[in-house]
Amino acid sequence: HRLAVRGDTVAALTGALDDWLAGPRPRPAGTGGVGFLCTGQGSLHRGAARPLYGRFAVVREVLDACERQFADLTGGGSILGPLLGDTGGADPGEPVLDTEVAQPALFALQCALVRLWREAGVEPDVVAGHSVGEYGALYAAGALSAEDGLRLTAGRGRLMRERCAPGAMVAVPTDTHTARRLAAEVPGVELAVMNGEHSQVLAGPAAAMARLTELLAERGIHARTLPMLHAFHTAVMDPALDGLRELVGGVEPRPVRVPFVSGLDGRTRPAGWVPDADYLVRQTREPVRFADVLGELGASYDNVGTLVEIGPHTTLSGLARHALPGRAAHPTLRRGAGLAPLWDTAAGLYRAGAPVDWRAFMAGTGGRRIPLPGYRFQHKDYWTGPENHLPRPAQPEQPVLREQPTRDGAEVAQDEAAVERVLQHIIKVTAKHLSYDTSEIAEDASFFDLGADSLQMIGVLRELEEEHRVKVSMRELFEEAGTARGLAVIIAGKATPAPATAAFPAPVAAPAPVAEAERRAAHDTPPAPVDATRQDAYATREDAYATRQEVEELRRQLQQLTQVQLQLMGQLSQLLTAQAGR
Incomplete structure (x- = not known):
C-alpha cells in the first residue's frame, strides 16, 4: 500500500x-496507469493560471513563450493577462473571454499543466479531450507542438469570431432521445454535446436558444446556460470550416505517441495515428460524444486506474467519477481553490502507484524530505546456493583442563526461563515504541528490519533498563544483540549472578608451523591456547563452500551496520540543519 x-x-x-x-x-x-482528460472552453476563467505561474518555473516558461507567440500572431494581443488577472467578482456563469482569446489561452494553460506533470514524472498512458480540449490532448500525445497548437487554436478562435453568428449553449439533464426531441421542436437547435446518460448540451443561434429556454421552463425542465458566445458543434460553425481547413493545412501534425480516444466517435486512435485537416474540421462541426469516450476508457483501458483532468476547473473529472465509479478521477485545478487540487491529485497518483517525483513540486521552496523509520517488508527466502557442506573436524587428542563455569540442568533451565521472561517483555516494549502488535514482532527479526531508528531504540533501552535494573550500551545493542532474543540474552545475563566454576577440558593449541615453533622455543615462550571450537567453525576447507548460515549471518551483520550508519548520518544531517537555522 x-x-x-x-x-x-x-x-x-x-x-x-x-x-x-x-x-x-x-x-x-495499482500499476500507476494514468489518463489525461483535457477540458473544453467552458471551464476557463480569469486568473486560472495565477496559482501555478508564481510557483512553478516550468509553468512560467511555457506561458511566457505562448504569450510572446500570441502577441506576434495578433499584433500585440495577450493571453497571459487574462490567465493571471483578477476575476473581479465576475459571475462564473458569464463569459469572460472572447473565443479568439479563450481558445489559445486554454491551450497554453493545458500545455503548461502537461509539462508540469511531466516534470513530476507523470506521463499519460492514454489521452482524450472535450471539444477544443482535443488540441491539448493532441499536444499531450505528441501530435502537436506547443507552437503549432497555439497557431491553430488562435486561428480557430479568430475564424469563429469573425465568421460565425452569436449563439448559445444550454446544459439539459436528460437522455439523448429526449434532447433530440426537444431540439426538433425549435428550428436551428441541435444536440451539440453528449456528456453522459443524463447530461446533454443543446446549442443553436441566439434567437432559437431563447425560444428553447422558454420551452424548457414551461415544461419544468431545469436547464443551465453555459458561458459561451457561440453555438459550437452546430451549423452555426459552418462559415468557419473552410478557413479552418486551410489553416490546418499549414501545419504538419506528428503521429500520436500514446492512444488518443476521439470525441467524434469514442473510439481509440492508436499510437502512430496522425490527425489531419479532415479530422480537425469534423471535430469542430460534429457533436462531442464524451459519454462514448468515457465508455471506451472504461472498457479498453484496465491498466489506467487514475484519470487526471488537464484544465482550469473540475468538469471532466466529475463526469468520469459518475460514469466510471471504479476509477479515480482528479482535477489539477479548481476555481478559487489555489494549489490544493494539484497536491490532492499528486497524492492520489502516488497512492495509485504512479512514479511521482516530489522534488519537481518542492524545487525552490526549501522543502525537503524528512527521514522516517523504514517499512518492515515481509522477506521471503530465495536461497540458491549449496546446502551445508562442512567436513567434520578432527577431535583434539589431548585436551587440557581449564576452569569453566559448571552448569547443571536446573541452572540451565532457570537461565532459559529468565531469558524467555525478558524476551516477552522486550517484545512488548518494542511493539509499543514502534506501533506494532506484539504478534508482529519476531524474536529473531532485526530491530532495523522492524523499521526502528536509533532514537526509538534509545527509548526502548531506557524502559528496559529501568524495569530490569541493568545497563545496556548502544554498542552492545547494535553489535552484539540486534534482535529481541539477542537483547534478552544480554539483559538476562547481566541480571543473573555468575555460576560457580569447575574443571572443564579446554581446547588444545593447534600445531604451529616449524618456523613459528623454533621462534617460540628460542624465546622460551609457551604457546597460547587456541579455541578449538572457533577453529572448527572456521577451519580452512579447500573443498567446502560457505554455508548458508555463514552467508546469512554475514548479510545480517552488513545490513545492520549499513542501517546504523544511515541512521547516524540522517541524525547528523538533522542536527546540522537545526544548528544552521539558529
Whole structure:
C-alpha cells in the first residue's frame, strides 16, 4: 500500500492520518496507469493560471513563450493577462473571454499543466479531450507542438469570431432521445454535446436558444446556460470550416505517441495515428460524444486506474467519477481553490502507484524530505546456493583442563526461563515504541528490519533498563544483540549472578608451523591456547563452500551496520540543519 496525505499544520496532518485509519480498507497500489482528460472552453476563467505561474518555473516558461507567440500572431494581443488577472467578482456563469482569446489561452494553460506533470514524472498512458480540449490532448500525445497548437487554436478562435453568428449553449439533464426531441421542436437547435446518460448540451443561434429556454421552463425542465458566445458543434460553425481547413493545412501534425480516444466517435486512435485537416474540421462541426469516450476508457483501458483532468476547473473529472465509479478521477485545478487540487491529485497518483517525483513540486521552496523509520517488508527466502557442506573436524587428542563455569540442568533451565521472561517483555516494549502488535514482532527479526531508528531504540533501552535494573550500551545493542532474543540474552545475563566454576577440558593449541615453533622455543615462550571450537567453525576447507548460515549471518551483520550508519548520518544531517537555522 501507499499513503499520502496533505496538511498545512501538524493537526491537519494527524487528522488526515486518523481519517485514513478510520476509513475503509484501502485498495493496494495499482500499476500507476494514468489518463489525461483535457477540458473544453467552458471551464476557463480569469486568473486560472495565477496559482501555478508564481510557483512553478516550468509553468512560467511555457506561458511566457505562448504569450510572446500570441502577441506576434495578433499584433500585440495577450493571453497571459487574462490567465493571471483578477476575476473581479465576475459571475462564473458569464463569459469572460472572447473565443479568439479563450481558445489559445486554454491551450497554453493545458500545455503548461502537461509539462508540469511531466516534470513530476507523470506521463499519460492514454489521452482524450472535450471539444477544443482535443488540441491539448493532441499536444499531450505528441501530435502537436506547443507552437503549432497555439497557431491553430488562435486561428480557430479568430475564424469563429469573425465568421460565425452569436449563439448559445444550454446544459439539459436528460437522455439523448429526449434532447433530440426537444431540439426538433425549435428550428436551428441541435444536440451539440453528449456528456453522459443524463447530461446533454443543446446549442443553436441566439434567437432559437431563447425560444428553447422558454420551452424548457414551461415544461419544468431545469436547464443551465453555459458561458459561451457561440453555438459550437452546430451549423452555426459552418462559415468557419473552410478557413479552418486551410489553416490546418499549414501545419504538419506528428503521429500520436500514446492512444488518443476521439470525441467524434469514442473510439481509440492508436499510437502512430496522425490527425489531419479532415479530422480537425469534423471535430469542430460534429457533436462531442464524451459519454462514448468515457465508455471506451472504461472498457479498453484496465491498466489506467487514475484519470487526471488537464484544465482550469473540475468538469471532466466529475463526469468520469459518475460514469466510471471504479476509477479515480482528479482535477489539477479548481476555481478559487489555489494549489490544493494539484497536491490532492499528486497524492492520489502516488497512492495509485504512479512514479511521482516530489522534488519537481518542492524545487525552490526549501522543502525537503524528512527521514522516517523504514517499512518492515515481509522477506521471503530465495536461497540458491549449496546446502551445508562442512567436513567434520578432527577431535583434539589431548585436551587440557581449564576452569569453566559448571552448569547443571536446573541452572540451565532457570537461565532459559529468565531469558524467555525478558524476551516477552522486550517484545512488548518494542511493539509499543514502534506501533506494532506484539504478534508482529519476531524474536529473531532485526530491530532495523522492524523499521526502528536509533532514537526509538534509545527509548526502548531506557524502559528496559529501568524495569530490569541493568545497563545496556548502544554498542552492545547494535553489535552484539540486534534482535529481541539477542537483547534478552544480554539483559538476562547481566541480571543473573555468575555460576560457580569447575574443571572443564579446554581446547588444545593447534600445531604451529616449524618456523613459528623454533621462534617460540628460542624465546622460551609457551604457546597460547587456541579455541578449538572457533577453529572448527572456521577451519580452512579447500573443498567446502560457505554455508548458508555463514552467508546469512554475514548479510545480517552488513545490513545492520549499513542501517546504523544511515541512521547516524540522517541524525547528523538533522542536527546540522537545526544548528544552521539558529
